[in-house]
Amino acid sequence: MVKDTPAQSQAKPKIRRRSTKRHKDSPLNEQDWVDAALQILMNENVRGIKIEALCQKLGVTKGSFYWHFETRGDLLGAMLGHWRKKMTLNVIRSISISGVDPRERLRSLFALPRRKNSPAFAQIEAAIRDWGRRVEIPRKAVQEVDEIRFDYIAKLFRDMGFEEEEARKRAYVAYCLIMGDSILHTSIQAMPEDEFFEKAIQMATQAEMRGHAQLNAISTQTDPSA
Numbered sequence: 001m002v003k004d005t006p007a008q009s010q011a012k013p014k015i016r017r018r019s020t021k022r023h024k025d026s027p028l029n030e031q032d033w034v035d036a037a038l039q040i041l042m043n044e045n046v047r048g049i050k051i052e053a054l055c056q057k058l059g060v061t062k063g064s065f066y067w068h069f070e071t072r073g074d075l076l077g078a079m080l081g082h083w084r085k086k087m088t089l090n091v092i093r094s095i096s097i098s099g100v101d102p103r104e105r106l107r108s109l110f111a112l113p114r115r116k117n118s119p120a121f122a123q124i125e126a127a128i129r130d131w132g133r134r135v136e137i138p139r140k141a142v143q144e145v146d147e148i149r150f151d152y153i154a155k156l157f158r159d160m161g162f163e164e165e166e167a168r169k170r171a172y173v174a175y176c177l178i179m180g181d182s183i184l185h186t187s188i189q190a191m192p193e194d195e196f197f198e199k200a201i202q203m204a205t206q207a208e209m210r211g212h213a214q215l216n217a218i219s220t221q222t223d224p225s226a
Helices: 030-043 051-058 062-068 072-096 102-114 118-132 136-159 164-184 193-205 207-222
Strands: none
Touching: 030 051, 030 062, 030 072, 030 118, 051 062, 072 102, 072 118, 072 136, 102 118, 102 136, 102 164, 102 193, 118 136, 118 164, 136 164, 164 193
């Protein structure tokens, strides 16, 4: 029987590496990296999104990053995909199942900038749009999101009975109202939010209808055969 040498008897057993943990002692997932990167994008700019800085922020090694992403570019793409899904596709899905009345769904869209969590979402939106002014990939992502939102709003107007061309015009005005309100409502207190929603709906859906009604009334009064 061969006895262990002193060196062998003192050798420590091999320790298996634990899975990557973050500061909160819970496993990281892809969304953690996306959220951390978006935070840097808002506080600094896209140039601040570096693998080393993210690892330091999350308290992990680069191995954890490369477990989820092959490159930094993959992370940037995931950020844009997350923004598109959470702030456009999920919103459209939620509003679509909330009711069948297109006017009420439009009202829900006008209410979005006034929700409690909207300021945080607005910061992300502003940061990504600023990024898109300088870089082609986020610029295309912004254009795609704008088109998705615009097409959905145009559909609401078609559902109200407007023809395609008129629906698109009104959708553009409505989208401008939503985006403008997201920027201005915290600095200009012009009216209570319920009154704003009603006036926005009125501007978007009734102005031309009233104009047609007045023209029809005038035509009726001046037409001898009427």
